[in-house]
Amino acid sequence: MQIITSTDVVTKLLAQRLALGLLSMFVVSVVIFVAVNSLPGSFAAAVLGQSATPEAVAAFNQKLGLDQPLVSRYLTWLSATVTGDFGTSFTNRPVSTMVMPRLWNSLKLAISAALIAVPLAITLGAICVRFVNRLPDRILSATTLSTISLPEFFIAYLLILVLAAKLQLLPSLSTIRGSMGFADQAIRMILPVLTLVFVTLAHMMRATRAALLNVMAQPYIEMARLKGEPETRIILRHALPNAIGSIASVVALNLAYLIAGVVVVEAVFVYPGIGDTMVSAVSNRDIPVVQACALIFSAAYILLNLVADIIAIASNPRLMHAR
């Protein structure tokens, strides 16, 4: 019988997940490329206008390499994209200089929201389980059930109405510029971050509660109770570590949702992020920008799922010890 060490198993699993992530990324790039190239009419008509002369169209196609076959165009595009060159937008500016600073702004927003929402969701979920079917649990569960289907812009405007218009505590717009000081930027980011926290909190909290309750039904929890351990300690020491894997996958799913939520929230608060860039590019049908944004969003989505997988593997002690 072959002896398998723990590191072997973990490395193999991690390598599999990484390969799977790369494969998804490749598939996504193909899907996006094919979708963009199914553009009715041609790129040239979209850029030069319908009245362009055939010579101008031919010159344009040659300049962009559009006269090449689809596969070689895909490979050219892919190799350029991998090195961070997203091409030129229809407004004649390089896409990367349009998108990259905005991406950083969006990341700031999403990361701040995640840093608040994830610990808060897990804490609230644990509180629900600690007082399961009692008042705190009932209140939290009922609240999340009713906020779970609220559209982002409803929550956003509700917060603006209360915190900005009525109480006048915060600015209602989040137009931040690089020239602003950190405090100024931070104050303007509070409302969008708060909205994103609300949008993602409910799902994550319910998932944490469900995952913990699942574990709490196991015999070893009964054993811990019989030993006389306090309930809070049972949840934190015995149940939570075993529920981390399933919690991580829901958290990743919701953070992926955060990516889409960012699009709407940025529009509400006029926040200069990548979602806002994508929406205005869609209105202007600036395909290269849309393509780059879609690729970035998808990459973030795949990356988050990958991280969740890795956390699930790392939190499974059965894989960490030699069999």
Added chain:
Amino acid sequence: MSSVSTTAPNGARPVRRTWRLPITPLIGFGIVITYVSCALFAPWLAPYGEYQVVSDVPFGPWNSQNLLGTDQLGRDFLSRLIYGARNSMGIAFATTVVAFLIGGFIGIAAAAIRGWFDQVICRFVDSVMSIPDLVFTLMLLAIFGSSVWNLVLIIAALDSTRVFRISRAAALNVATLEFVEAAEARGEGVFWKVRHEILPNIMPILISEFGMRFCFVFLTIAALSFLGVGLQPPTAEWGSMVRDNAALINSGDITPLIPAGAIALLTIGVNFVADWLLGKSSGAQDV
């Protein structure tokens, strides 16, 4: 609700069983029926027309003529809200139906036929699903342009991948049961098997899923219109009504929140009903 008398299993004495709805689906049905009647009877309910400019004051205040004031072009807000029910719900409903026709048909076919047909479609669906929904929708709208038809077809096509997943999974569960194998052994064809054995058994799941998918589609269209790339003006749509009147919020006016609230209330109502249907069909207890 209706009451049915049934006979107890031992046949000793008839038991009168009252079939009563719990409170949440009751609320849900109430909400849905109100919305649907608003949509159906919009021309009779609305005091003014959908595009009719009734005042030269944009963003007019609430008064006896215009109960909820006027919008940015001086049109009656209440009337547009009522017509909005028709547009927002009608288009979301049509989209969901298309998504179910595509996704449900292919999903059940994949489960019934299996083999390479199933494999190819599954891999295709997986690759489409690895791009976030809203982002993919936005990209396709940029490529094809945002007309109503494109909107319906794009969202329906993307949503049908989810419908495919659930109908395939549900159908596969049934397709492996003995009575379907018995039908196969009798020599029944694929269509007979789907029509008589699989479809009746997965119908409750599909109906409940229809409610959930409707909510999702409805929210997506509202979000897209809110972003200005969904339904185009002058069509009254709740998402775009929020966007067009959002400036009022800063002065503490709650009018723009009303369409947003209408969206939220409908999704809650439909979720209540769908949740109850799912619980009833699976025989699970309320959680």
